[in-house]
Amino acid sequence: MNFTELAAERYSARSYSDRPIEQEKIDAVLHAAMLAPTAKNNQPQKIYVVRSEEKRRMLSENCRCIFGAPVVFVLGYDTDRVAHGIRKENDEFGETDVAIVCTHMMLKATELGLGSCCVGMFSEEIIRACLDIPGNVNITLLLPVGYPDAGPSVRHTEFRDSSEIVQYL
Numbered sequence: 284m285n286f287t288e289l290a291a292e293r294y295s296a297r298s299y300s301d302r303p304i305e306q307e308k309i310d311a312v313l314h315a316a317m318l319a320p321t322a323k324n325n326q327p328q329k330i331y332v333v334r335s336e337e338k339r340r341m342l343s344e345n346c347r348c349i350f351g352a353p354v355v356f357v358l359g360y361d362t363d364r365v366a367h368g369i370r371k372e373n374d375e376f377g378e379t380d381v382a383i384v385c386t387h388m389m390l391k392a393t394e395l396g397l398g399s400c401c402v403g404m405f406s407e408e409i410i411r412a413c414l415d416i417p418g419n420v421n422i423t424l425l426l427p428v429g430y431p432d433a434g435p436s437v438r439h440t441e442f443r444d445s446s447e448i449v450q451y452l
């Protein structure tokens with residue numbers, strides 16, 4: 284698969300089979316996360332690999348977008364390590380760093396035949412309490428991953444016209 288084919292192949296998987304993910308595939312997805320660029324190369328990302336049944340159940344009880352995935356990566360960044368910008372007051376790049384990390388992970392998962400779904404609909408406070416995540420880590424995204432047992436939703440193929448998005452200046 285070339286890059287464009289890989290990007291087109293990825294979709295938000297919202298239903299997973301019970302098949303566990305091989306450790307080599309988890310390692311490969313984590314390696315892709317480490318290759319992501321971060322502002323000033325500060326590498327503030329924190330990645331929690333949630334795969335115990337107990338913790339996944341706790342996540343599912345507190346977030347409706349876990350979708351029965353066998354592994355949930357909880358992605359955040361260390362506020363003590365994050366790079367700061369000058370674009371506006373109190374500017375920091377943590378969410379941007381994590382979004383790029385998450386993209387690397389989703390694309391690697393796709394290459395390995397796994398499904399994933401970037402999830403932002405959760406209470407940071409509740410997820411922090413469930414997993415006992417320290418206060419210096421901002422929890423940014425959840426990434427359920429597993430072998431999908433359903434295809435993409437209709438939204439996957441809805442694209443705005445590029446003329447609405449791209450502007451040559």
Ligand SMILES: Cc1cc2nc3c(=O)[nH]c(=O)nc-3n(C[C@H](O)[C@H](O)[C@H](O)COP(=O)(O)O)c2cc1C
Nearest residue numbers: 293294295297348400401402403404435436438439
């Ligand atoms: C920052 C972000 C947050 C998202 N949060 C959720 C979510 O909480 N639940 C969910 O089911 N999908 C979530 N999605 C997935 C989007 O709905 C999805 O990417 C979009 O509808 C396009 O579909 P596709 O990923 O299948 O191409 C999120 C995506 C992004 C980038």
